[in-house]
Amino acid sequence: MQTQTLARSRHRSYASRPMSPSDALTETVHTHVRFDEDLALECGAVLPRYTVAYRTYGTLNAARSNAILVCHALTGDQYAAEPHPITGKPGWWDQVVGPGRPVDTERYFVICANVLGGCMGSTGPRDARPDGSGPWGTDFPPVTIRDMVRAQKRLVDHLGIARLFAVMGGSMGGMQVLQWAALYPNAVFAALPIASAAYHSAQNIAFHEVGRQAIFADPDWQGGRYWQTGRIPARGLAVARMCAHITYLSEEALTRKFGRRLQGAPKDSSEAISLFGEMFEVESYLRHQGSTFVQRFDANSYLTITRAMDYFDLAADYEGDLANAFRGTRTRFLLVSFTSDWLFPTPGSRAIARSLNRAGANVSFVEIPSDKGHDAFLLDEPDFHRTLAGFLHGCAMHAGLPT
């Protein structure tokens, strides 16, 4: 199979700059496929060629009918079910994808691709321009969720898969799922948008804007041309991550994990934060989240991808009626939301379910009780995992997949 034999090559777009904490980003090897066909983007720009980095788990059956495309969230990547090559941590969906897991890789062939605009091997702001004149940086064309999906479709075609058994993902991954089902209804047997919405809300845009402003405010951002000095906007990107991270958790989860517990302030802190010689555990946790994130993520990708999410409004492409996106579809849908998710709250999923009902689609909708907030889709949630497994099993029977 082509996917097993693709050459692995060094992806080092910003290679000329001095070493810095994010060099792990540029030095990492990613399995990828390069397309030499044009990709016309929604903004009007054309990528004359582009790369999609991806990983697969399990084995494609002879009928090529057992493939599941997993779409990642804003700061996710293709390493869904194996240790991350930079951080060494388990895959972000390790509890969902794997042998015997809800997405059982002994039964299904799982594909996960880094999104267009990302920084883990797929074409994005860190890559060289087609004319070889250095990295795109902030001149990288704005990409949309639809552009991401169209790039993925080429990968799926390239892998010789005419119809995906399922497309699934949480958060921004769920946006891609909806876009897949709308664009390619005949190529998607089942669609599972999880903890997601058909458009980005004003509040969510506002939180993204705070993150972007934090990056812009960092003088090391240097108008996005930070590869020229080798100083990355680590502090701004860390603040962006910290702010976003709060929105991924629930108040209950933060209280359960940290409450108001204090710990000693770090001794090397030159900041006036240890006002009583102590800091709250939740502060330490957030700082850790911020500082580790910058090791693995590129600031310009963060700007590009948050923008893609903000612009997502699927109904707007269908005369303002989301049902129009799905009329006549034969795809089976499972919508999942979590009770304590305030970033993509249940009403957003319910609105999608209603539109699908109006379109006459086959739709299941489950709200999972959880106090873990938006991140629940990434965490140990047995009810959620049973729901996924059950839905996929039912669809597999309908699709005639061998058990």
Added chain:
Amino acid sequence: MQTQTLARSRHRSYASRPMSPSDALTETVHTHVRFDEDLALECGAVLPRYTVAYRTYGTLNAARSNAILVCHALTGDQYAAEPHPITGKPGWWDQVVGPGRPVDTERYFVICANVLGGCMGSTGPRDARPDGSGPWGTDFPPVTIRDMVRAQKRLVDHLGIARLFAVMGGSMGGMQVLQWAALYPNAVFAALPIASAAYHSAQNIAFHEVGRQAIFADPDWQGGRYWQTGRIPARGLAVARMCAHITYLSEEALTRKFGRRLQGAPKDSSEAISLFGEMFEVESYLRHQGSTFVQRFDANSYLTITRAMDYFDLAADYEGDLANAFRGTRTRFLLVSFTSDWLFPTPGSRAIARSLNRAGANVSFVEIPSDKGHDAFLLDEPDFHRTLAGFLHGCAMHAGLPT
């Protein structure tokens, strides 16, 4: 009356630095009183002298029995019911305090003081150290809500008022109200903590920490010694304000005000944000909030006051039982929360009401339906205003105030 005759003097702690956008802060004249007595702070430090800047509205009656102390929130100040001397905007509680308003200044004498640690004339990080060796900056001792209240008590004593008819305030103002009622039960006839809580939650601490990190990340913060160069950490403080501002609004309010409407990007923007030549209105609004805030607020005060809020946990001072803070009190309480306030949600007010009930206190609790979020207490909310007016009128009858 002393308050009318106090000299007005220039408050210009950072006066030696070059002009910058925040010079309005240092050039503004504030009515104040200076205390030459020690103020022993909770942290163990002692302020040998300190200043409390304040404003009054209405007339103190002969019995000195009609005084209401209004406590301001994190970024508020003493200009509750008159145009702000820097921004020129109406007072922050202009709809609540004034002639014929719920807090009727034809009946009540209203006092509002800038909190200790603030930047509008009360002693804070911008002020000179007692030995004259330049501004405190981040060496300003950490103050607590209790310290703020003890400083206010001296002001109230100075004004010759033995018992306040009422103490009221929203958000951090409500924390001060609770602290007043706990520390000085015989000096508070009625207490009105609004949209507040008896402790700061892990989520709220987390949001504050993001704001602080944004300030620390700004190189113009310069370890807090920004007066030495005249460059203030405007970008970091603006990001802090933007992040906090989202938490003051509800998702409904943001959707109602802005939805997903686009507008042209500013022409002078050198940032890679106008990816489609457009930006969302909510982004423009947030930027405006951030950029205007830095004209009137000092970054080190922001650090100091957010820390004071984070450390607030009234029950912790009373063997972990909030009821102990109020046992035997004769103060009449009105607790108000707003349905869409997710920063200080209703359960926090309800928990206070329960503790007051256990303490045998006289307590009313009203949850006001509103879609305006935490900021509802500052906005046009007729139900809220009627509730305040009615409660105060009832208390005035019990207190024997002339109508």
